[in-house]
Amino acid sequence: MEDLVESILDYIRADYTDYAIMINGEWGSGKTYFWNHKVRNKIETMELNGKRYKTIYMSLYGISNLEEISKKIFIETTQLMDKNLKKFMGNNGQLTIPEYAKTGLDMANFFGVTQNGDKIDYKEFFSTDDKVLCFDDLERANVDVIDILGYINNFVEHDHIKTIIICNEKELSTKLKNSNLEMKTFIATYLLDKEGSLIKKTDKPMVERIQDTIEYVFDKANDYERIKEKLIGETFEYAPEFNYIINGILMRYEKYPDLIRFLRENTNLIISTFNKSGTRNLRILKHALNDFKKIFDMVNKSYPNTNHRVMQTMLIFTIAISFEIKAGKVTKDKFVNIGSNEEYKAILVSSRVFMDNRQFYIKEFDNNYYYNFKAEYRFFKFIEMYVRTRIFNMKVFKENMEVIINTVDTDKLPGYKRLLTEEYWKISDDQFDNIIEEVLEDVKNGRIKPIEIVKIFAYFMYFIKKDLISYDIKTIKSVFINGLNISSLNANYCPNVKEELESISVKDIGTDMEEILKYFDNVNETLKDKMYREKAEEVFKNVPMKMELFYDKFAKECMTLPIFKYYDVFQMFQRISCASNEDIVTIKEMLEERAKKYTKEIEPEIKNIRKLKQVMDDYIDGKESTIKIVMLEDFSKGLDKILELYKTPPFMNNKKESNNANV
Numbered sequence: 001m002e003d004l005v006e007s008i009l010d011y012i013r014a015d016y017t018d019y020a021i022m023i024n025g026e027w028g029s030g031k032t033y034f035w036n037h038k039v040r041n042k043i044e045t046m047e048l049n050g051k052r053y054k055t056i057y058m059s060l061y062g063i064s065n066l067e068e069i070s071k072k073i074f075i076e077t078t079q080l081m082d083k084n085l086k087k088f089m090g091n092n093g094q095l096t097i098p099e100y101a102k103t104g105l106d107m108a109n110f111f112g113v114t115q116n117g118d119k120i121d122y123k124e125f126f127s128t129d130d131k132v133l134c135f136d137d138l139e140r141a142n143v144d145v146i147d148i149l150g151y152i153n154n155f156v157e158h159d160h161i162k163t164i165i166i167c168n169e170k171e172l173s174t175k176l177k178n179s180n181l182e183m184k185t186f187i188a189t190y191l192l193d194k195e196g197s198l199i200k201k202t203d204k205p206m207v208e209r210i211q212d213t214i215e216y217v218f219d220k221a222n223d224y225e226r227i228k229e230k231l232i233g234e235t236f237e238y239a240p241e242f243n244y245i246i247n248g249i250l251m252r253y254e255k256y257p258d259l260i261r262f263l264r265e266n267t268n269l270i271i272s273t274f275n276k277s278g279t280r281n282l283r284i285l286k287h288a289l290n291d292f293k294k295i296f297d298m299v300n301k302s303y304p305n306t307n308h309r310v311m312q313t314m315l316i317f318t319i320a321i322s323f324e325i326k327a328g329k330v331t332k333d334k335f336v337n338i339g340s341n342e343e344y345k346a347i348l349v350s351s352r353v354f355m356d357n358r359q360f361y362i363k364e365f366d367n368n369y370y371y372n373f374k375a376e377y378r379f380f381k382f383i384e385m386y387v388r389t390r391i392f393n394m395k396v397f398k399e400n401m402e403v404i405i406n407t408v409d410t411d412k413l414p415g416y417k418r419l420l421t422e423e424y425w426k427i428s429d430d431q432f433d434n435i436i437e438e439v440l441e442d443v444k445n446g447r448i449k450p451i452e453i454v455k456i457f458a459y460f461m462y463f464i465k466k467d468l469i470s471y472d473i474k475t476i477k478s479v480f481i482n483g484l485n486i487s488s489l490n491a492n493y494c495p496n497v498k499e500e501l502e503s504i505s506v507k508d509i510g511t512d513m514e515e516i517l518k519y520f521d522n523v524n525e526t527l528k529d530k531m532y533r534e535k536a537e538e539v540f541k542n543v544p545m546k547m548e549l550f551y552d553k554f555a556k557e558c559m560t561l562p563i564f565k566y567y568d569v570f571q572m573f574q575r576i577s578c579a580s581n582e583d584i585v586t587i588k589e590m591l592e593e594r595a596k597k598y599t600k601e602i603e604p605e606i607k608n609i610r611k612l613k614q615v616m617d618d619y620i621d622g623k624e625s626t627i628k629i630v631m632l633e634d635f636s637k638g639l640d641k642i643l644e645l646y647k648t649p650p651f652m653n654n655k656k657e658s659n660n661a662n663v
Contacts, residue, residue: 446486
């Protein structure tokens with residue numbers, strides 16, 4: 001960064017220049033901050049040939065005609081000549097006049113009389129060798145960029161004024177291509193029609209032909225390159241030092257001791273989340289930290305003893321949700337229908353278990369921003385609403401916080417939760433024995449989820465090994481296996497066992513886990529079957545009375561799921577045979593197409609598909625032909641086609657290998 005500053009200063013020091021320089025960088029990456037805090041002061045403290053330079057900064061954002069630029073330059077220039085105004089600005093550390101204040105200046109300023117009654121010093125007014133012009137936000141002006149550059153060229157080429165242009169060339173290029181696109185498309189289509197090219201058969205798609213014609217006829221990009229080559233002597237790519245700038249952003253919270261202490265402690269989290277956003281937009285980060293200040297204040301005011309881990313997660317979530325919504329990565333609707341942390345976690349499970357692509361984005365969001373950061377509570381509805389709508393909903397805030405306090409707050413957590421959510425060594429010695437007894441009682445009575453029983457068993461093995469508790473290992477195993485049996489009666493399938501077990505913070509627990517893990521795998525597999533059977537019932541109960549609902553659910557949830565494995569064949573046939581002839585045809589075609597696309601995924605259901613065909617054939621046998629019977633015969637043939645897919649490699653090879661292994 002210092003090299004870039006020095007290169008800019010070399011340009012200012014040069015005796016004679018007839019070119020401007022450009023600083024190019026992405027929106028929100030801190031280019032203006034760089035000018036104000038790294039470049040401007042250094043230029044204004046330089047003294048060359050007995051003169052000090054004065055900088056004149058102008059944002060072109062929203063400028064709609066060249067006259068507005070002239071007025072801005074005039075105001076910025078004349079403010080330096082008014083002694084009283086200059087003194088006031090110096091005493092107050094003011095670098096520029098606020099825009100609203102400019103509109104209130106005496107109109108005499110525009111006609112040669114300054115605020116203190118003195119006439120303009122024309123000698124100073126005509127001096128150009130001590131001025132540095134800085135034009136920012138070139139791509140955001142509402143004037144043709146070519147016209148603006150031509151206007152700036154007057155200062156550079158004729159007056160030899162040192163000039164710096166700050167812009168985002170990537171956005172500038174897009175703007176040049178997309179301006180008046182409808183008109184350009186109309187004219188390009190008209191020209192192609194006149195040439196007879198619209199009906200001419202070519203390998204090139206019509207859209208591409210129109211685009212080529214637009215670029216040929218309206219080649220603004222080339223005009224820009226030509227004038228840039230004439231005007232811009234050097235282009236510097238701005239690559240910000242984000243760590244330095246982020247630390248600078250945090251300085252604005254110095255007058256809030258509790259907040260700045262928390263932010264300083266978690267600077268690495270802020271930087272990490274910023275990097276994970278995949279953008280370089282510091283402006284969004286500033287807004288996110290401002291939002292977090294409000295959140296931090298409200299939480300500390302109403303719930304002062306909130307768990308530190310929860311506050312860290314709130315910080316991550318506020319920054320993450322801000323980037324996802326404000327950087328235009330997703331529509332705001334992605335989060336609208338998620339009402340709570342439990343719903344958020346349920347979506348994650350759904351996306352993994354049912355391959356639900358509708359929730360793919362939520363899974364990616366979680367994997368990205370919470371990677372290597374374990375937290376029980378990861379979605380805060382009141383924060384999502386605040387960022388999305390700018391309304392801080394007190395009712396939702398209190399509802400969220402009450403849930404957090406009752407599920408995460410250490411003082412109110414059950415003993416087993418304390419073992420699983422915080423480092424065990426943070427439990428005081430006088431609490432430890434009571435927590436162990438409480439946890440053991442919960443395990444015995446099956447009050448804990450199976451996967452958590454497995455995790456707790458790992459802790460118990462570790463505690464026994466370290467002589468922190470004195471229990472017989474065989475007895476403990478028996479207690480935990482019985483607890484798994486009781487717990488499984490009302491438990492749900494755990495799809496992410498490996499991820500769950502990775503969260504255990506104790507290591508070196510030996511081989512005592514194998515029996516428990518094996519037993520848990522059997523229990524979990526049973527729960528998986530139960531879950532899929534319930535899913536199958538939920539989907540197939542819509543046949544034949546609610547077919548639209550059946551098609552929707554089947555298409556979204558069962559295309560890669562071997563759902564027929566989990567439904568009674570005779571009941572399935574009864575439902576299909578009662579459907580309309582049109583629906584029988586539709587179901588058959590849907591199953592054939594599904595088998596072609598997801599042959600491997602649905603292989604476990606083939607045994608039941610074979611049974612369904614047999615039941616269907618037995619029913620049809622000897623029946624008098626009707627349309628329904630003919631449709632069922634076609635359905636049976638469709639099932640035959642599906643079964644044929646499994647009589648060829650790799651499925652036959654798999655079976656042979658399996659048989660050889662058995663031998």
